[in-house]
Amino acid sequence: MGLEETFKKYKWMIPIISNAERDIRSILMKNFRTRKKNFYPQGDYKADVDNLIKCMLCPNMCRFDCGTLQAASKETMSPAYKARIGYYITMGLIDPTKEENKDFIDLMYKCTNEENCKVWCPFDFSVVSLLESVRDDLNDKGLMPDYCKAKISNLHETGTIENYNIFKTYKEKGIENISSNESVEVFYYVGCEMMKFPDVVNANIRILRQAGIKFSVEFEKRNCCGAVAFNVRDMKTAKDFAEKNANLLSESGAKIIVSDCPGCVLTLTERYEKLGVKIDAEIIHIANYFSRLIDEGKLSFKKELQGDYSQVTIHDPCLLARNLKDTTSIRKILGEFKHIKIIEPIHTKDKVHCCGWSGTAQLADRDLAIKEASNRISELIETGSNIIVSACPLCELGLGYGLNENNKEKIKIIDLSEILIKQL
Amino acid sequence: MTLDNFELIYSRNRCEIKNKPRVISKLKDILGEQNVSTKRVDLLAYSGDTTLIGTNWMLKGKIAGLPDIITWPENVKQISEILKLANEEKIPVIPRGEGSGVVGGAITIYGGIVIDMKKFNRIIEINDEDLTITVETGINGMNLERYLNAKGYTMGHIPQSLYTSSLGGWIAHRAAGQFSTKYGKIEDMILGMEIVLPQGEIISIKPIAGASRGPLLEKLFIGSEGTLGIVTKATLKIWPYPEKRSLISYAFPTIEDSFNAIRETLRENVYPAVIRIYDDQETDRHFEFIKEAKGKVMVVFICEGNKDLVSLEEKITREKCQKYNGVDCGEKPVEHWLETRFKVTETSSTPTFKIVFDTIEVASLWSNASRIYHSVLKAMKNLKGVLLITAHVSHFYPNGVGIYFTFAGVPPKGISDFDFYKMCWNTTMKTVIENGGIIGHHHGVGINRSAWMEDEWGNALNLLRDIKKLLDPNNILNPGKLYQPIWSKVIE
Numbered sequence: 001m002g003l004e005e006t007f008k009k010y011k012w013m014i015p016i017i018s019n020a021e022r023d024i025r026s027i028l029m030k031n032f033r034t035r036k037k038n039f040y041p042q043g044d045y046k047a048d049v050d051n052l053i054k055c056m057l058c059p060n061m062c063r064f065d066c067g068t069l070q071a072a073s074k075e076t077m078s079p080a081y082k083a084r085i086g087y088y089i090t091m092g093l094i095d096p097t098k099e100e101n102k103d104f105i106d107l108m109y110k111c112t113n114e115e116n117c118k119v120w121c122p123f124d125f126s127v128v129s130l131l132e133s134v135r136d137d138l139n140d141k142g143l144m145p146d147y148c149k150a151k152i153s154n155l156h157e158t159g160t161i162e163n164y165n166i167f168k169t170y171k172e173k174g175i176e177n178i179s180s181n182e183s184v185e186v187f188y189y190v191g192c193e194m195m196k197f198p199d200v201v202n203a204n205i206r207i208l209r210q211a212g213i214k215f216s217v218e219f220e221k222r223n224c225c226g227a228v229a230f231n232v233r234d235m236k237t238a239k240d241f242a243e244k245n246a247n248l249l250s251e252s253g254a255k256i257i258v259s260d261c262p263g264c265v266l267t268l269t270e271r272y273e274k275l276g277v278k279i280d281a282e283i284i285h286i287a288n289y290f291s292r293l294i295d296e297g298k299l300s301f302k303k304e305l306q307g308d309y310s311q312v313t314i315h316d317p318c319l320l321a322r323n324l325k326d327t328t329s330i331r332k333i334l335g336e337f338k339h340i341k342i343i344e345p346i347h348t349k350d351k352v353h354c355c356g357w358s359g360t361a362q363l364a365d366r367d368l369a370i371k372e373a374s375n376r377i378s379e380l381i382e383t384g385s386n387i388i389v390s391a392c393p394l395c396e397l398g399l400g401y402g403l404n405e406n407n408k409e410k411i412k413i414i415d416l417s418e419i420l421i422k423q424l
Numbered sequence: 425m426t427l428d429n430f431e432l433i434y435s436r437n438r439c440e441i442k443n444k445p446r447v448i449s450k451l452k453d454i455l456g457e458q459n460v461s462t463k464r465v466d467l468l469a470y471s472g473d474t475t476l477i478g479t480n481w482m483l484k485g486k487i488a489g490l491p492d493i494i495t496w497p498e499n500v501k502q503i504s505e506i507l508k509l510a511n512e513e514k515i516p517v518i519p520r521g522e523g524s525g526v527v528g529g530a531i532t533i534y535g536g537i538v539i540d541m542k543k544f545n546r547i548i549e550i551n552d553e554d555l556t557i558t559v560e561t562g563i564n565g566m567n568l569e570r571y572l573n574a575k576g577y578t579m580g581h582i583p584q585s586l587y588t589s590s591l592g593g594w595i596a597h598r599a600a601g602q603f604s605t606k607y608g609k610i611e612d613m614i615l616g617m618e619i620v621l622p623q624g625e626i627i628s629i630k631p632i633a634g635a636s637r638g639p640l641l642e643k644l645f646i647g648s649e650g651t652l653g654i655v656t657k658a659t660l661k662i663w664p665y666p667e668k669r670s671l672i673s674y675a676f677p678t679i680e681d682s683f684n685a686i687r688e689t690l691r692e693n694v695y696p697a698v699i700r701i702y703d704d705q706e707t708d709r710h711f712e713f714i715k716e717a718k719g720k721v722m723v724v725f726i727c728e729g730n731k732d733l734v735s736l737e738e739k740i741t742r743e744k745c746q747k748y749n750g751v752d753c754g755e756k757p758v759e760h761w762l763e764t765r766f767k768v769t770e771t772s773s774t775p776t777f778k779i780v781f782d783t784i785e786v787a788s789l790w791s792n793a794s795r796i797y798h799s800v801l802k803a804m805k806n807l808k809g810v811l812l813i814t815a816h817v818s819h820f821y822p823n824g825v826g827i828y829f830t831f832a833g834v835p836p837k838g839i840s841d842f843d844f845y846k847m848c849w850n851t852t853m854k855t856v857i858e859n860g861g862i863i864g865h866h867h868g869v870g871i872n873r874s875a876w877m878e879d880e881w882g883n884a885l886n887l888l889r890d891i892k893k894l895l896d897p898n899n900i901l902n903p904g905k906l907y908q909p910i911w912s913k914v915i916e
Contacts, residue, residue, distance in 0.1 A: 008712060008713075011712070012705075012708050012709045012712070016811050016812050017811070020811055021808070023836065023837065024808070024809055024811070024833075024834055024836060027834050027835075027836070027837065028777070028779075028811070028834050031777045031778040031779070031834065032777055035776050035777060038776070038778075039483055039776050053483070053772065053776060054769075054772040054773070055772075056482060057479045057482065057483070057771050057772040057775055058768065058769075058771060058772050059474045059524060059585065059588050059768060059771060060474075060522075060524075060587075060588045061587045061588055061766060061768055062587070063522065063564070063587065063588055064564040064565075064566040064567050064587050064588070065566075073496060073540070073542035073543045073545070073562075074466065074469070074494075074496065074540070074542065075466075075469040075470055075520075075523060075540065075542075076465055076466050076469040078469070081469050084482065085465075085468075088485065091485075093429045093430070093485045094429070100464070101464075103463055103464065103465035104464075104465050107465060120587065120766070122766075122767035122768060122769045122772075123769070123772070346570070346571065346574040
């Protein structure tokens with residue numbers, strides 16, 4: 001809100017204050033003057049105290065759409081309460097160094113980064129942005145939880161989020177490594193988690209080939225994008241990975257970088273730029289790229305459905321739908337095929353509910369993340385469709401964990417490219 | 425278990441749980457390990473509700489009430505077993521929905537066991553022929569309403585707390601939504617209920633559209649604020665999602681003109697879903713961008729439903745507004761209200777300035793409405809420290825209204841924020857009683873109004889107290905609410 005708008009909005013207060021009795025006005029003025037002294041921490045801190053206060057004092061207007069709260073069914077998981085605990089930790093009312101306060105610290109990590117809260121926030125911030133600012137202070141005090149440290153340790157030791165270099169498993173998984181000493185048109189940036197879905201990676205490679213694109217994947221040189229370091233707020237590691245990736249991508253000469261993981265796209269763009277690392281290329285999600293190739297006539301598919309995909313439900317990855325603001329690519333591509341019926345769940349597109357596997361919640365509380373995934377599965381199968389199409393390895397992983405014994409055999413969670421490959 | 429750094433506001437007469445480990449063990453037998461907690465992180469989360477003085481306390485690290493044990497039952501039998509155990513052990517039990525109450529209804533003033541109803545969130549059935557939904561009461565309001573919307577229906581119950589309140593809370597406090605003039609209050613929507621009584625007995629009142637079979641027993645539990653039973657399931661009226669909406673607004677010279685226009689509209693049996701009168705101060709605050717409304721009283725209307733009926737309702741509403749000197753302000757004020765109605769920012773901004781802020785809603789027949797409005801404004805302005813007292817009127821009946829006051833102020837030197845807060849509440853309650861009004865319209869009694877229940881009910885309160893004793897002889901269920909004063913009536 002600009003200065004003029006702020007003045008207009010609050011000018012009704014002027015006569016109220018000026019007409020107040022002298023002693024009352026004096027108390028009010030003192031309260032205005034001493035606000036920071038009374039309610040803000042002393043010394044250096046990184047916590048976003050302004051917004052922590054706003055959030056904790058709000059009547060929790062986003063609670064109904066908070067995935068972790070809906071999964072836990074506990075007041076403890078409510079957004080405003082998380083902000084309140086963040087404030088108390090910052091103010092020293094809760095001592096984060098005491099073992100007895102471990103549950104309070106863990107709460108700062110029980111968020112999936114889905115940012116549904118931001119959709120409804122009267123102040124237009126997301127709770128995860130507040131929690132991250134508290135994590136910064138915890139890190140400065142050497143209080144990063146062990147489950148976060150383990151992921152950072154993996155990054156340092158293997159270059160990926162696993163305790164082995166997952167990119168180097170391409171051979172055993174039957175994925176072709178496409179390397180090039182010359183400049184390529186496109187760099188296909190495979191997400192760490194997508195390496196767990198070799199069929200999807202292979203499908204994407206085949207589709208790119210079919211479109212005649214000159215591209216590389218460079219599994220031998222690859223590192224994780226570093227998203228987990230951003231999530232746990234180890235910014236030194238994050239910057240290190242940003243620079244490594246920027247160098248690799250720059251060396252490739254690619255003008256377009258496509259990734260099968262919306263988290264990678266977000267990290268390589270917005271998150272790197274916040275650290276001052278700019279990659280001189282267009283970076284987009286692969287669904288968006290395929291859609292473009294179709295428009296350009298470089299990619300065409302059989303219109304008749306080749307698999308049993310007559311009725312599908314789309315699970316929009318929240319990072320793709322909300323952060324990257326792309327809810328059309330998947331639908332547009334599926335719309336290419338005859339006899340396909342897309343049944344939308346109640347919570348869809350930019351109002352999608354999370355798969356549970358984003359952010360740090362799955363590190364801090366795996367059962368909570370699985371419950372969130374299970375809630376999402378219930379919403380998706382309420383459509384009556386047995387096929388759930390997504391375009392994110394985290395979603396496909398998370399939703400998979402959300403299946404139970406009753407629906408495991410019946411429900412198929414697939415990546416968009418698994419339909420496309422059959423239509424080539 | 426204590427939270428040493430946090431000052432407890434309601435700290436007197438706390439219950440002592442004898443052999444707490446045994447009680448916890450029994451609760452875990454009933455509910456499973458995962459559904460019982462005495463962890464500090466959970467106890468602090470349940471240490472208050474949304475009573476607005478609580479925001480001032482929160483900043484200072486004060487908590488309203490501290491529960492001893494939190495439970496999350498998953499079925500009605502578990503609730504029954506918890507209550508049986510609580511009766512044996514004489515432990516207070518405080519039911520809780522989303523904790524959005526603003527009168528202290530869910531505050532654990534004596535400690536005890538919290539029953540959090542969040543796991544009772546299943547939608548059981550929509551019946552299109554009967555136009556009903558059967559649903560568990562822990563469901564969040566917005567999640568219920570948007571499910572209905574997706575299926576082509578609405579409940580028409582849209583309180584400002586929609587995003588942050590539960591069906592159970594609405595039933596407990598006799599809630600009203602922004603569209604209540606057409607769809608009614610929650611008590612008008614309930615057709616049947618399942619209830620667990622204080623001693624653990626489960627009763628079921630089947631859905632009834634209209635009947636004659638003895639007293640309306642179900643009404644006893646609506647508005648009982650978790651003191652007479654825990655409503656676990658309800659069957660409610662629903663409506664097809666309206667096919668047309670008409671947005672209307674008029675600015676009136678005086679609040680009396682607006683009252684007359686609306687009263688006469690309702691006399692014609694015309695019910696706009698939304699009617700909201702903003703007094704001149706609130707008009708300046710919310711509609712400063714509407715030049716025609718400056719210094720006047722803005723009224724926004726929404727008529728909705730069948731398109732032919734909506735057209736007729738709009739025509740009649742406009743005629744009545746024009747008759748009482750209303751100036752047509754178009755759709756913009758209504759659009760503005762629709763856009764901003766859930767953007768609650770005041771609670772987040774006032775406490776850091778140590779401003780005490782709250783809203784108090786009261787009810788009145790038409791004949792007293794104007795007098796109550798002016799009298800409360802006058803009384804509150806005379807209270808030292810009050811900087812702002814305004815009102816809007818947002819719930820209408822052919823016979824009366826619900827008036828919603830907003831106040832803000834700073835405690836004078838030597839008076840605590842809590843005492844100042846109580847003085848503001850008591851001043852309003854006293855003035856309303858003296859002018860023939862009703863002490864509350866839709867937020868309930870809780871703690872904040874309990875000192876005024878005798879003035880409100882007279883000797884009928886004894887009958888309510890007798891019913892409480894009959895159903896809950898050990899005073900287990902939500903003690904300290906409704907029937908006994910917790911605050912004194914101090915005004916100065």
